[in-house]
Amino acid sequence: MTAPQATKTRKRPAPKVRDDLPAPxxxxxxxxxxTPAEAARWTPFSYRTLIDKIARREIDYVFNGRDNYLTGAQIVALTERLTVRPFTKAPARAAA
Incomplete structure (x- = not known):
């Protein structure tokens, strides 16, 4: 009797990222x-997290019938929505 063989996991190729992309x-x-791989550079999320958020429809994206994309305006809106602004103290009101 021989020991069972270990299963091999399929290794996925790294996503292609184009060179010389304009900033969003x-x-x-x-x-x-x-593409989500290209957009991950400017967002606080990884490539895989962006794909998962698109699949769950948690963020805005463009679907061209085959692939999912994010426009620069959507990337800027996403990062602005998640940016935490510093707290500013409101001026004290005078007692009446």
């Missing part, structure tokens, strides 16, 4: 379509 906050980048 630039005028040409606002309408540029980024």
């Amino acid at each position: 906050q630039t005028p040409e980048g606002l309408l540029f379509h980024y």
Whole structure:
């Protein structure tokens, strides 16, 4: 009797990221379509987390019938929505 063979996990290739992408906050980048792997560079999420959030429809995205994309404007809106602003103390009101 022989020992059972260990199962092999399939290794997925790394996602392709294009070179020389415009930054999302630039005028040409606002309408540029980024793949989740490319958008992960400017968001607080990893590539896999972005894909999961798109699948659960937690964030806005563009679907072209086959692939999912994020525009630069959507990336900027996502990061602004998640940005924590510093607390500013309101001026004290005068007692009447």
